[in-house]
Amino acid sequence: MKRVKSVYTNSANVAERQAAPPSLAISTVIFALRPSEASGRPTLWLPLVRRIREPFKGLWALPGGPLTHSESLQDAASRNLRETTGLAPSYLEQLYAFGGLHRSPTQRVVSIVYWALVQPTEAALADESANVRWFRADKVGELAFDHNAIVDYALWRLRNKLAYGSIAYHLLGEYFTLAQVREVYEAVLDTRLDPANFRRQVKATPEIEETGEYLQGGKHRPPRLYRFTGRPGLDPDNRSTP
Amino acid sequence: MKRVKSVYTNSANVAERQAAPPSLAISTVIFALRPSEASGRPTLWLPLVRRIREPFKGLWALPGGPLTHSESLQDAASRNLRETTGLAPSYLEQLYAFGGLHRSPTQRVVSIVYWALVQPTEAALADESANVRWFRADKVGELAFDHNAIVDYALWRLRNKLAYGSIAYHLLGEYFTLAQVREVYEAVLDTRLDPANFRRQVKATPEIEETGEYLQGGKHRPPRLYRFTGRPGLDPDNRSTP
DNA sequence: CTAGTTATAGTCAAAATGACTAAAACTGAT
DNA sequence: ATCAGTTTTAGTCATTTTGACTATAACTAG
Numbered sequence: 001m002k003r004v005k006s007v008y009t010n011s012a013n014v015a016e017r018q019a020a021p022p023s024l025a026i027s028t029v030i031f032a033l034r035p036s037e038a039s040g041r042p043t044l045w046l047p048l049v050r051r052i053r054e055p056f057k058g059l060w061a062l063p064g065g066p067l068t069h070s071e072s073l074q075d076a077a078s079r080n081l082r083e084t085t086g087l088a089p090s091y092l093e094q095l096y097a098f099g100g101l102h103r104s105p106t107q108r109v110v111s112i113v114y115w116a117l118v119q120p121t122e123a124a125l126a127d128e129s130a131n132v133r134w135f136r137a138d139k140v141g142e143l144a145f146d147h148n149a150i151v152d153y154a155l156w157r158l159r160n161k162l163a164y165g166s167i168a169y170h171l172l173g174e175y176f177t178l179a180q181v182r183e184v185y186e187a188v189l190d191t192r193l194d195p196a197n198f199r200r201q202v203k204a205t206p207e208i209e210e211t212g213e214y215l216q217g218g219k220h221r222p223p224r225l226y227r228f229t230g231r232p233g234l235d236p237d238n239r240s241t242p
Numbered sequence: 243m244k245r246v247k248s249v250y251t252n253s254a255n256v257a258e259r260q261a262a263p264p265s266l267a268i269s270t271v272i273f274a275l276r277p278s279e280a281s282g283r284p285t286l287w288l289p290l291v292r293r294i295r296e297p298f299k300g301l302w303a304l305p306g307g308p309l310t311h312s313e314s315l316q317d318a319a320s321r322n323l324r325e326t327t328g329l330a331p332s333y334l335e336q337l338y339a340f341g342g343l344h345r346s347p348t349q350r351v352v353s354i355v356y357w358a359l360v361q362p363t364e365a366a367l368a369d370e371s372a373n374v375r376w377f378r379a380d381k382v383g384e385l386a387f388d389h390n391a392i393v394d395y396a397l398w399r400l401r402n403k404l405a406y407g408s409i410a411y412h413l414l415g416e417y418f419t420l421a422q423v424r425e426v427y428e429a430v431l432d433t434r435l436d437p438a439n440f441r442r443q444v445k446a447t448p449e450i451e452e453t454g455e456y457l458q459g460g461k462h463r464p465p466r467l468y469r470f471t472g473r474p475g476l477d478p479d480n481r482s483t484p
Numbered sequence: 485c486t487a488g489t490t491a492t493a494g495t496c497a498a499a500a501t502g503a504c505t506a507a508a509a510c511t512g513a514t
Numbered sequence: 515a516t517c518a519g520t521t522t523t524a525g526t527c528a529t530t531t532t533g534a535c536t537a538t539a540a541c542t543a544g
Contacts, residue, residue: 021263023263024263024264024266072342072343073339073352097336099354112341194503194504195522196522197501197503200524204500218511219512219519220510220522221508221510221520222509222522223521223523420491421490421491436535439532439533441491441493462491463489463492463540463541465490465492
């Protein structure tokens with residue numbers, strides 16, 4: 001079989017490289033909640049992978065890879081999430097297609113970026129190694145390519161979607177207390193919210209179902225557990241909120 | 243010069259076509275306001291181009307084309323909008339990257355779709371020919387590829403963005419009356435709104451500036467003209483609303 | 485000058501929001 | 515056993531926002 005790929009990657013002919021179509025890659029920004037080392041309160045974290053080749057060798061970058069022929073964009077994002085972190089997302093949505101001319105110094109590459117939320121039970125199982133590490137979302141340092149801008153944009157989208165839609169629950173387990181929901185909002189939006197008013201609002205949304213269970217083992221009055229009954233939200237074209 | 247492109251397009255070798263990267267295209271959904279033939283009230287229209295080759299030869303499709311090497315995604319969308327309709331958009335934003343496996347029967351193609359709003363003064367100048375025609379957004383008929391789904395999604399996004407953000411003004415000229423703004427909302431959201439309450443809300447948004455001018459020549463009391471002082475909104479990454 | 489129509493201001497009750505008080509229910513220490 | 519401390523939960527109350535509606539102003543057509 002003729003190695004078609006080599007026409008683009010190995011040739012030193014500039015005209016040929018010009019004529020090559022921009023390459024397509026898929027990346028994902030994966031958010032999960034983890035307790036902050038300092039306060040113990042939950043904060044947003046995301047996994048990054050260390051680049052083992054040029055360009056940007058040694059820098060951290062978003063997990064990603066090429067789009068293979070037999071998978072849809074969403075499938076590619078899922079796969080690549082699973083391959084780098086071992087995780088299955090509870091929420092996955094397309095973020096944006098980044099296609100600036102100089103994103104990569106070596107070649108023109110268009111990246112279709114997805115963002116995902118994973119539940120803490122999942123996140124605890126996440127692979128971590130020398131080349132895969134979790135970072136606090138607000139302290140990622142300098143990343144490869146335009147990945148700092150992408151992370152910022154993903155954070156903006158997360159905040160936005162949280163403020164409108166009902167998405168917070170995908171960062172939590174199946175059962176949760178109203179205080180935990182509030183902590184998600186506080187972590188993501190970086191504000192403090194009045195517990196009484198917040199609970200009034202959450203209880204007004206029809207997708208929140210009261211269970212008969214209570215969370216035991218805490219130091220104080222045991223809070224009631226709730227359940228989210230909305231759709232899974234794995235579909236990017238689901239028409240929920242902007 | 244070697245014709246690199248031919249490696250993918252002319253070769254009959256299946257293995258080679260498998261190995262070829264999915265091709266990348268840019269399309270645009272262009273909305274403008276035009277008076278309905280029936281009621282005379284403004285309604286949403288969009289231009290489509292007739293396909294002159296297979297697949298889907300003869301069917302109408304969204305304007306689009308390949309991504310060239312020297313332009314960003316947004317530039318490609320702008321150019322392609324200008325080339326097919328002669329228009330310059332007053333608003334242009336990325337809609338979504340569509341990459342399903344079977345969007346095109348002949349090859350795998352990933353389309354990055356933009357949506358645009360053009361002002362009526364512009365829209366009146368739009369080119370129309372045998373192969374470019376404007377359709378009412380709710381009556382486009384059967385389109386090529388998955389373009390019906392794309393138009394539906396674009397309409398959903400437009401409604402959504404209209405309900406939250408301040409985007410209606412990009413469908414109007416520089417000066418407009420509050421009744422015209424209301425007509426935009428009524429056309430896009432397909433509802434009737436109370437004129438008094440609507441005006442109260444619009445006047446509460448800080449980006450709307452009252453001018454000293456009045457629209458003359460109407461049959462009744464001349465309405466005051468207003469101006470929109472928000473940012474142009476040509477940037478897709480502008481952090482306005484979901 | 486009058487009838488018809490649109491623009492615009494204002495009223496009023498209902499609903500939503502933000503700040504706050506307080507009781508209930510648990511744990512851990514006295 | 516009791517009490518102090520903390521969190522959950524319910525409720526109050528003033529303010530703001532919303533929706534339905536009334537009324538007046540300003541124009542045109544006849």
